[in-house]
Amino acid sequence: MGPWGFVFLAYGIVWSCLLLYLFSLKRRQRKAAAELLQLRSTSRGTD
Amino acid sequence: MRETDQKQGRGRTILGALALLSILVGLAWGLILAPPDAYQGEVQRIMYLHIPTILIAYLSFFIVFVASCLYLWKRERRDDILAYSAAEIGILFTGLTIIEGSIWGKPTWGVWWTWDARLTLTAILFLIFTGYMILRSLIEDENRGAICGAVLGIIGFLDIPLIHMSVYWWRTLHQPPSILRPDKLPWENVHPSMLLALSINFLAFLLLYFYLLALRFRVGEMQDEVKKLKLYGGQ
Amino acid sequence: MELLRQAARLLWKDFLLELRRRESLVTMFFFGALLLFVFQFAFEISAERAAEMAPGLLWLAFLFTGTLGLTQLFQAERENHCLDALLLSPMDRASLYLAKVSFNLFLMLLVELVIFPLFWVLFNLTSWHLLPTLFFVAFLGTLGFCVLGTLFSAVTMRARAKELLLPLILFPLMIPVILATIRAMEIILRSGELGEGAAWLRLLLGFDVIFLTAGFLIFEWVIEA
Numbered sequence: 062m063g064p065w066g067f068v069f070l071a072y073g074i075v076w077s078c079l080l081l082y083l084f085s086l087k088r089r090q091r092k093a094a095a096e097l098l099q100l101r102s103t104s105r106g107t108d
Numbered sequence: 109m110r111e112t113d114q115k116q117g118r119g120r121t122i123l124g125a126l127a128l129l130s131i132l133v134g135l136a137w138g139l140i141l142a143p144p145d146a147y148q149g150e151v152q153r154i155m156y157l158h159i160p161t162i163l164i165a166y167l168s169f170f171i172v173f174v175a176s177c178l179y180l181w182k183r184e185r186r187d188d189i190l191a192y193s194a195a196e197i198g199i200l201f202t203g204l205t206i207i208e209g210s211i212w213g214k215p216t217w218g219v220w221w222t223w224d225a226r227l228t229l230t231a232i233l234f235l236i237f238t239g240y241m242i243l244r245s246l247i248e249d250e251n252r253g254a255i256c257g258a259v260l261g262i263i264g265f266l267d268i269p270l271i272h273m274s275v276y277w278w279r280t281l282h283q284p285p286s287i288l289r290p291d292k293l294p295w296e297n298v299h300p301s302m303l304l305a306l307s308i309n310f311l312a313f314l315l316l317y318f319y320l321l322a323l324r325f326r327v328g329e330m331q332d333e334v335k336k337l338k339l340y341g342g343q
Numbered sequence: 344m345e346l347l348r349q350a351a352r353l354l355w356k357d358f359l360l361e362l363r364r365r366e367s368l369v370t371m372f373f374f375g376a377l378l379l380f381v382f383q384f385a386f387e388i389s390a391e392r393a394a395e396m397a398p399g400l401l402w403l404a405f406l407f408t409g410t411l412g413l414t415q416l417f418q419a420e421r422e423n424h425c426l427d428a429l430l431l432s433p434m435d436r437a438s439l440y441l442a443k444v445s446f447n448l449f450l451m452l453l454v455e456l457v458i459f460p461l462f463w464v465l466f467n468l469t470s471w472h473l474l475p476t477l478f479f480v481a482f483l484g485t486l487g488f489c490v491l492g493t494l495f496s497a498v499t500m501r502a503r504a505k506e507l508l509l510p511l512i513l514f515p516l517m518i519p520v521i522l523a524t525i526r527a528m529e530i531i532l533r534s535g536e537l538g539e540g541a542a543w544l545r546l547l548l549g550f551d552v553i554f555l556t557a558g559f560l561i562f563e564w565v566i567e568a
Binding site for chain 2 (some may be wrong): 491494495498499501502503504505508511512515516518519522523526542543546549550553554557561564565568
């Protein structure tokens with residue numbers, strides 16, 4: 062593997078991991094928002 | 109409360125956009141505009157990743173330390189959320205640093221791993237972060253988890269200078285001069301264009317880090333509120 | 344000081360308990376000795392290599408034996424709500440910390456007092472005159488181990504998988520102690536005197552002082568959690 066191979070390997074791994082992490086955060090945020098919406102609406106309903 | 113959430117969300121988006129912009133500029137400088145190193149060739153470009161990520165890993169640990177101290181002092185939930193958010197992102201950046209260091213090492217030194225001071229220290233940092241995350245996940249009570257995590261965060265941070273000293277002494281006292289690795293950071297005697305590429309990339313990673321941290325913090329706040337609502341209903 | 348008197352009283356209680364039941368001490372002794380046998384089967388330690396491998400092997404044995412002691416450290420307090428009773432009393436929490444550090448230190452030093460000569464006998468080492476200096480280095484290292492170990496034994500006390508969690512957290516933090524004691528002991532065994540090893544001992548001493556102070560201050564929050 063030539064020098065550029067190593068460079069792209071490193072850059073590739075780093076940026077894909079960061080992107081994956083960002084997606085996982087976004088997914089967790091969406092899930093939590095959905096849960097909050099559901100919990101808040103049901104709690105209002107039981108007043 | 110909804111308005112501050114929206115304002116924070118907008119702030120995060122702006123931060124994210126700035127991060128993306130500087131990342132693209134950084135990539136352009138790092139991969140194209142900066143010249144290759146005289147000795148290391150193109151492989152040196154990995155340093156534009158490696159140096160920012162290791163610095164940010166240490167920054168993250170520092171934030172864990174400060175948040176831990178604040179939590180033990182004031183016992184406010186948000187300090188604990190900040191602590192484990194910084195730990196989670198810190199472990200990510202530390203892991204990336206190790207991978208980058210290893211990939212850089214193969215063409216440079218011929219091996220995927222070596223027990224030199226810097227790589228060893230990064231591995232130790234990774235182990236301490238891992239210990240923190242596993243500790244948090246294995247303690248069920250939330251308050252106890254926060255306190256125990258804070259203790260580890262503080263002790264771990266206090267230990268880092270001692271770990272550095274001992275690992276550096278260990279490596280320098282045992283290395284025969286003929287294979288002494290150059291321990292100077294690559295920014296001594298360096299082409300100004302490379303220094304610029306390094307600075308831009310560092311700024312890019314820094315902005316990205318704070319964006320991720322802000323987002324992780326927000327997720328933590330929301331998960332906290334979900335837990336509270338499930339426990340106490342509509343109070 | 345009142346603090347020291349409370350610590351002494353708690354320490355005495357642990358002594359008596361140990362004297363009567365002898366669980367920790369006996370297990371630690373035999374485990375340490377067993378490890379020496381395992382090392383021989385694993386490494387085939389020849390006469391020439393014994394001296395250079397001694398510090399590392401000894402410290403491996405001490406680390407694992409010490410961890411055994413640490414996981415048992417708060418066992419007595421956890422039974423019969425003894426810990427709750429202690430916390431309800433107006434006792435200074437730091438005295439419990441001092442007592443536990445001292446107790447684990449005492450157990451480990453007793454084990455080391457036996458393991459050192461046992462190693463010398465099993466692997467045919469002749470440098471018996473170096474043992475006091477080596478033991479002094481081991482003492483400083485063991486103190487560092489007990490200081491942080493006690494704190495994290497309390498931290499992991501109520502966590503799941505605490506026997507696995509404790510070494511996982513503790514060992515990376517112990518790296519300065521591990522490096523310093525083993526390197527210093529190597530220098531002593533190689534040259535017959537401390538010499539350059541003094542720098543390592545200063546590091547050890549610094550570690551002990553810093554974390555004894557930190558543990559002293561932080562322990563009360565941990566134990567009340």
